[in-house]
Amino acid sequence: MTEKTNWLKKQLTIIFASGLFYFAMSVPFIDFLRLSETTEVRPYCVLPFLLSLVYGFPGALGTAIGNIFSDMYYGGMDYKIYILGFSFQIIYGYGGAMLWKYLRRGDQNLFRMDTVKKLTQYLILVLGDSLLISVMVWWTLNRFYNLPFYGIGFVSTFLNHIIYFVLLGIPFLIGYSAHIQKKELRRQNRLHAYIFSINEKFILFLVLLASIIGVIIGFFAWVFFRAYDIYDITLLWGYVFLISGSAMYICLWPGLLLLHFVEKYVASPLERMAHIGNDFGLKDNIQEEVSDIKAIVGKYCDYPSETGALARSFNTFADRIDEYVVRLTNVSKDRERVSTQLKIARDIQQGVLPAHxxxxxxxxxxxxxxxxxxxxxxxxxxxxxxxxxxxxxxxxxxxxxxxxxxxxxxxxxxxxxxxxxxxxxxxxxxxxxxxxxxxxxxxxxxxxxxxxxxxxxxxxxxxxxxxxxxxxxxxxxxxxxxxxxxxxxxxxxxxxxxxxxxxxxxxxxxxxxxxxxxxxxxxxxxxxxxxxxxxxxxxxxxxxxxxxxxxxxxxxxxxxxxxxxxxxxxxxxxxxx
CATH class of the missing domain: 3.60.40.10 (PPM-type phosphatase domain)
Known part of the structure; x- marks a missing residue:
């Protein structure tokens, strides 16, 4: 009974904390960055998705309740909109999180963004989730307030979501992934191990570069539009979002193609081969280890680059070990076996030193x-x-x-x-x-x-x-x-x-x-x-x-x-x- 009570207290605490956090984050933007009677700049739009990933349904429920109080604070809305808004938060927040968990069902760390495939899936999910919430919101506003379904408001809502899902969502995923890995490394007493792989660093660099470019271009667009007083505040932010989001995604998508090439031909092979030296000797059967080495490096041996040369060196290393292991099986005495192992290692070692x-x-x-x-x-x-x-x-x-x-x-x-x-x-x-x-x-x-x-x-x-x-x-x-x-x-x-x-x-x-x-x-x-x-x-x-x-x-x-x-x-x- 005590376990159930503690579990219930924990879930209620998550719901309350998530709702309070969502509401607290929304108030400054409602007060100071309201664009119209129905919308404002909403960087906190990523919270339903992120808190659903971390805490599951209680996190989604908390943000949905927080959204009700946020709409009440906004004022002037029909109570039916509160109910619909609550439902929309659950659908796009919890639904998006469940879809991401499904895509990452084979991963131990679902927050880790260490491959181009994961980043691509995330960006596609963001586009779909942002389009879904934009359609639901503006269908509601069209039905209750006769606002145009598709216009600058719809575009602003859509771009607001895709921008902040990149600016805030990806850094959160990377940071939370690092937090999880640090806990695991402390448990294993491996305090000096690397948290980020080479590929993750390339991905993080691309995201940071695209984000910085998008923010800078968006800032100058805002300064330009304000200086010439071209648009009202709603149109101004709509076009700022459009310009900033377009710049960001124009950098991201071609960058993904380049990263895919780097991942396939450089980062991934180096990461795989880097584990060979560290993991060598952990198995009792050395022939299994040799087979593992060949399986890892075999696919990279034909690469016409330093990666291919490195793979061929490892393959030669494995072949020589394989040859000498066959001889080693015929040695019965411990002393002779040790001597043979040392000779194998010496020959291999001499073989990797440069010829004159x-x-x-x-x-x-x-x-x-x-x-x-x-x-x-x-x-x-x-x-x-x-x-x-x-x-x-x-x-x-x-x-x-x-x-x-x-x-x-x-x-x-x-x-x-x-x-x-x-x-x-x-x-x-x-x-x-x-x-x-x-x-x-x-x-x-x-x-x-x-x-x-x-x-x-x-x-x-x-x-x-x-x-x-x-x-x-x-x-x-x-x-x-x-x-x-x-x-x-x-x-x-x-x-x-x-x-x-x-x-x-x-x-x-x-x-x-x-x-x-x-x-x-x-x-x-x-x-x-x-x-x-x-x-x-x-x-x-x-x-x-x-x-x-x-x-x-x-x-x-x-x-x-x-x-x-x-x-x-x-x-x-x-x-x-």
Whole structure:
């Protein structure tokens, strides 16, 4: 009995609060923005639909009751209009909400606006719902007051609804969706996970852009009409609504076509593939995971873009895993199985490192010596366009398989962003946000990346907690640079990274490395250090970059002797010709 009583109290509270809120919102617009004896500017017209979505029928009933009191406050209406208005609020508010719930019947979060299909369905529903309420209202006014059924009043009512369903309705849905997701993430203790996907951000940007354009154009139309006193207040607002609404929807509908293309060929594939690295290893059967990877990336492999290249890389990754898993099934002993897994990971890891490339504009060399079978370090270099060269060197926290998986995800994400015409700082900022998302292992990575313009020698670079590079100007000795470094990637998603730059003249040599170089230790636990590092570089500075790096690695091996290597060692050097 107590449960039923509490339930009833809750429903009555929702009805009362919804009605009071609706009435309170309507009063200022009735008093100050009344357009005629029958209508006013009504941004609160979205409340029946939104409160029905949140609270169900009690929310719709509350707004319908609030509308009765709003009409009474308006004054001068037949009591039959109160009854009809009550019915209209239920029909278009609760009916529209039920239709939206039906369209979203398979979604866990019916407020989430994360696909172009959902936004399109919402806009079509808004058009239909707005037309329905406009027909019902103006049929009533025509019947009781002999007002023209179709005229500027009808147009104003219709446009009032479609404008505010976009201006207020979509932000409410997005905000309430974020509220629901935050509650769920807190329950799962995933406080740093992303709430909005890439596609949602594109959609939100389009809606904000269309809304801002519509509001600005509507404002200037209002100023123009008022300045020249062209129309009475009813006609003025009618034409303002017409101009503002038309501008907004002219932006929205072509934008939807563009967003559909972006969603299909960029956002959706990237979102699907971003989950591969995070979810890999969660299932007991690795062959099922390989099949899942192939099923996800298979549909994108034919795309003639970076998305297709990324999909093909994942497909190759899955094929290699599949091949080695077949061999793994024949291994019976635990120790042999572990050794085989590490070899698989090492081969896959080595396979994703770039092959040596001869650039006519520069002398380049890079190498990596893992401490274990698989490494947490990685490097990459690639041409961005005909005259720009991108490079990355990084060190993932930890060792072994987890680090290698996080390494692969980091490498793919950073390269993708650098190839997307971003500066190094922008690429690290976006990569950090993507790596923080669903980073349940709480891993991080230090990164140094840059872009060199072959024609001008301009080197733009950014650092995320990585060791300082070492530079030798032509004919001079190597010296440690004192650039500012940012925080590591993968730990805090709100961090931004800055760009630095320098001019690399012909003959200048740029050397970068991971902390395994200065922190290599001998049997007495003494570190190789930065002084020894720069000394070896200077003794070999007149040699090729491959010989410089080889001499440094040989010196480290000689220094540590029989001592174990506890950290990966990675070096990269290039000299502009």
């Amino acid at each position: 490339v001869d650039f006519p504009e520069m002398d380049l060399y890079a190498d990596m010596k893992p401490a274990l079978e698989v490494a947490g370090d990685f490097y990459d270099y690639f041409k961005i366009d005909e005259h720009r060269f991108g490079f990355v060197i990084a060190d993932v926290s930890g060792k072994g398989i987890p680090s290698s998986l996080f390494m692969m995800a980091s490498k793919i994400i950073i390269k993708k962003n650098l190839l997307s015409n971003m500066s190094p700082g922008q690429a690290l900022t976006l990569s950090n946000r993507e790596l923080c998302r669903n980073n349940r292992a709480e891993m991080f990575v230090t990164v140094f990346c840059g872009i060199l313009d072959f024609e001008t020698g301009l080197l733009k670079y950014a650092s995320a907690g990585h060791d300082h590079p070492i530079l030798a100007k032509a004919g001079e000795e190597f010296t440690m640079m004192q650039n500012k470094t940012g925080f590591v990637l993968g730990a805090l998603d709100e961090i931004s990274y800055r760009d630095d730059e320098l001019i690399l003249e012909k003959g200048d040599t740029f050397f970068i490395y991971t902390d395994g170089v200065p922190e290599a230790t001998d049997s007495s636990n003494e570190q190789f250090g930065f002084d020894r590092t720069t000394d070896v570089l200077n003794r070999n500075r007149d040699r090729s970059v491959s010989e410089i790096c080889g001499a440094l690695l040989a010196s480290i091996d000689e220094f540590k002797g029989e001592a174990d290597r506890f950290d990966d060692i990675t070096v990269m050097a290039f000299r502009r010709k």
